[in-house]
Amino acid sequence: MAKREVEIVVLSDIHLATYGCHATELVAYLKSINPKLLILNGDIIDGWAFSKKYFPNSHMAVLSEFFKMMKSGTQIIYITGNHDEFLRKYSDLKMGNLFLTDKYLLEINGKKHWFFHGDIFDHTTKGGAKIIAKIGGIGYDWLILLNRAINFILESFGRKKVSLSKRIKPKSRS
Known part of the structure; x- marks a missing residue:
């Protein structure tokens, strides 16, 4: 190719x-x-x-x-x-x-x-809020793993995949 x-x-x-x-x-x-x-x-x-x-x-x-x-x-x-x-x-x-x-x-x-x-x-990655951003990054990785497990179960029942990150990420800024 x-x-x-x-x-x-x-x-x-x-x-x-x-x-x-x-x-x-x-x-x-x-x-x-x-x-x-x-x-x-x-x-x-x-x-x-x-x-x-x-x-x-x-x-x-x-x-x-x-x-x-x-x-x-x-x-x-x-x-x-x-x-x-x-x-x-x-x-x-x-x-x-x-x-x-x-x-x-x-x-x-x-x-x-x-x-x-x-x-x-992004002011959250600067100064004192940086630790909060890093903790959020770790939480996001766990969310991805959880999402994969949920989608595996949903697909095995013939249901559509869902995206937890798309639902949660916009709310994380507030």
């Missing part, structure tokens, strides 16, 4: 190392494209949830696809987000076709476009 040639692909909030990550689907997509520029716009690896206990092969396969792209000439811009802020101390690091940064300015057809992760607008 020939890969689709694309100029720019932007991916965000992949959250590798979490139960809610759709790594298998992402790998299939990555194998179908050949971008000139891949912008990873934050929260690619979830440092808040990361543990040695959970990083399945499907998540490693996502990283492997990124490395294959770099090897074949794709320029990768990795913009840090709040969940992968542990990488911010290495900001402006360039290694081959990989550039790690906190923000990125791209000029397309004479117009400037800023790329940055949305956490810069």
Whole structure:
């Protein structure tokens, strides 16, 4: 199968190392494209949830696809987000076709476009509320696991899946 040639692909909030990550689907997509520029716009690896206990092969396969792209000439811009802020101390690091940064300015057809992760607008991830955001992240991971179990039961009875996160997440801000 020939890969689709694309100029720019932007991916965000992949959250590798979490139960809610759709790594298998992402790998299939990555194998179908050949971008000139891949912008990873934050929260690619979830440092808040990361543990040695959970990083399945499907998540490693996502990283492997990124490395294959770099090897074949794709320029990768990795913009840090709040969940992968542990990488911010290495900001402006360039290694081959990989550039790690906190923000990125791209000029397309004479117009400037800023790329940055949305956490810069989220006051809960800054200062004293950061611990609350991290606890919320752990709760969200447990919610995903519970949701999978509920959907397994629902599907076995021929019922539609439900999304607990879609119901709960909008209420979490208040």
